[in-house]
Amino acid sequence: MIKILLYNPPRYFNNPVVRLYRSEYVYSKIGVVPPMDFAYLCSALKGRDDIEIKILDSNGENLNLKKTKKNIKKFSPDIIVVKATVSTINHDLKLLEEYKNENKDVKIILSSRTCIGLESYILKNYQFLDGIARGEIDSFTDLPNILKNTEIKGLYTKSSPSQEIRVVEDLNINPIPDINELPNIWYTGYHIPPYCKSGYFLTASRGCFFKCTFCPTGGIKGTNFYLRKRNPINVIQELNILNSRGIKDFYFFDEIFTLPNHAEIISKKILEEKLDFIWRCEGKVNFINNNMLEIMKKAGCEMIFYGLESADNVNLNNVKKGQNLNQVRKAILLTKRNDIKVSLYIMLGLPNDSWKSFWKTFIFLLKSNPDSIRFNFLAPYPGTEIFEEMKARGLIDVNYANFDRHLSKENISNDITIRTEYLSEKELRLMEILFKKIFFYKLRDSV
Ligand code: SF4
Numbered sequence: 208m209i210k211i212l213l214y215n216p217p218r219y220f221n222n223p224v225v226r227l228y229r230s231e232y233v234y235s236k237i238g239v240v241p242p243m244d245f246a247y248l249c250s251a252l253k254g255r256d257d258i259e260i261k262i263l264d265s266n267g268e269n270l271n272l273k274k275t276k277k278n279i280k281k282f283s284p285d286i287i288v289v290k291a292t293v294s295t296i297n298h299d300l301k302l303l304e305e306y307k308n309e310n311k312d313v314k315i316i317l318s319s320r321t322c323i324g325l326e327s328y329i330l331k332n333y334q335f336l337d338g339i340a341r342g343e344i345d346s347f348t349d350l351p352n353i354l355k356n357t358e359i360k361g362l363y364t365k366s367s368p369s370q371e372i373r374v375v376e377d378l379n380i381n382p383i384p385d386i387n388e389l390p391n392i393w394y395t396g397y398h399i400p401p402y403c404k405s406g407y408f409l410t411a412s413r414g415c416f417f418k419c420t421f422c423p424t425g426g427i428k429g430t431n432f433y434l435r436k437r438n439p440i441n442v443i444q445e446l447n448i449l450n451s452r453g454i455k456d457f458y459f460f461d462e463i464f465t466l467p468n469h470a471e472i473i474s475k476k477i478l479e480e481k482l483d484f485i486w487r488c489e490g491k492v493n494f495i496n497n498n499m500l501e502i503m504k505k506a507g508c509e510m511i512f513y514g515l516e517s518a519d520n521v522n523l524n525n526v527k528k529g530q531n532l533n534q535v536r537k538a539i540l541l542t543k544r545n546d547i548k549v550s551l552y553i554m555l556g557l558p559n560d561s562w563k564s565f566w567k568t569f570i571f572l573l574k575s576n577p578d579s580i581r582f583n584f585l586a587p588y589p590g591t592e593i594f595e596e597m598k599a600r601g602l603i604d605v606n607y608a609n610f611d612r613h614l615s616k617e618n619i620s621n622d623i624t625i626r627t628e629y630l631s632e633k634e635l636r637l638m639e640i641l642f643k644k645i646f647f648y649k650l651r652d653s654v
Pocket residue numbers: 414415416417418419422423424425426462463491514528
């Protein structure tokens with residue numbers, strides 16, 4: 208029997224860490240996201256009678272290192288898949304070196320989107336790792352083969368430094384995540400304002416065809432996190448499971464939920480099945496239309512998050528955002544007209560950011576009046592196109608420990624490692640303070 212442990216490490220100095228597909232960062236004290244990708248991998252491997260698989264979500268259950276170690280020892284795995292973020296990797300990998308020293312045969316595999324591009328650096332610094340899974344961990348269904356030393360597609364090892372990014376090609380082959388393997392802490396442990404109270408992150412599609420240079424989906428060099436959709440029947444089946452567990456709200460974690468022939472179809476199905484949920488999702492301003500929003504509203508959509516990033520077209524073009532300000536204006540109006548709340552993502556510290564671009568964003572927000580604002584500093588992750596740009600322009604200090612994009616004082620890292628062409632670190636911090644003072648009433652994490 209091969210024992211596989213899917214391990215989400217403890218919180219970072221008491222702060223929950225999001226480690227799920229494209230999202231890897233330290234969150235505020237209240238937000239805890241379940242490792243849904245692990246639940247998918249469980250459902251893919253559980254049918255095999257030679258495998259015993261288990262999720263240890265120390266972040267979700269708020270287990271400390273001592274309890275975590277006890278759990279690992281008790282299960283005594285042959286393979287450990289560990290999640291990490293580029294900013295917290297030292298913390299995330301604690302325990303495992305010691306465990307490997309005590310259990311020489313165990314294979315330890317790292318899974319991290321934000322570590323893409325740093326594989327050789329990581330394997331050099333954490334010699335006890337046996338490999339790094341590049342891509343979506345739930346696509347690595349042949350992971351047990353590592354025990355036979357067989358080469359695994361997308362697995363970067365010292366002897367075989369794969370450059371391939373592996374994804375789940377068909378989301379309908381293994382359609383339902385095995386949430387029985389996750390701790391049953393919906394609402395009580397899992398809970399992530401402003402996205403949903405239950406903490407349930409549901410994906411009806413994955414990937415994106417845009418190429419925003421900062422994005423851990425489209426901005427990864429040579430990316431193949433291409434767009435894939437789930438069969439709506441499978442989405443409904445998952446929703447029925449939620450229903451039976453008393454989960455009444457969730458978040459569509461699709462990179463873009465408002466895709467043509469996607470949002471309408473899923474919403475229609477929810478209505479046909481008479482499912483009573485409240486949900487929120489991410490949208491792209493280019494694609495929405497009145498019919499889509501009307502049916503989304505009827506199906507329970509109460510808020511859409513749009514990425515504005517900056518209200519300066521020079522910035523938007525530079526990061527290949529693939530949208531213009533008119534589209535954003537129209538989307539906000541139309542969404543509000545359909546009685547769906549609007550939240551806008553803003554990114555500070557883009558390479559061409561200046562006081563002028565800040566002013567433009569400030570005016571845009573005042574005029575368009577979104578219901579809430581999600582505001583972050585740019586985190587130029589190593590595998591992204593913007594990382595290369597900032598390095599070439601001398602706008603970044605390459606200190607991976609400080610890469611967390613939540614650089615504000617309420618969070619962990621206070622060290623801004625980025626500058627822009629026109630603003631120093633100090634000016635960026637000042638920009639942040641002003642922004643927060645002006646828009647404090649829009650920044651609340653409500654759900
Ligand atoms: S549209 Fe969104 S998901 Fe797609 S590449 Fe841009 S930021 Fe990433």
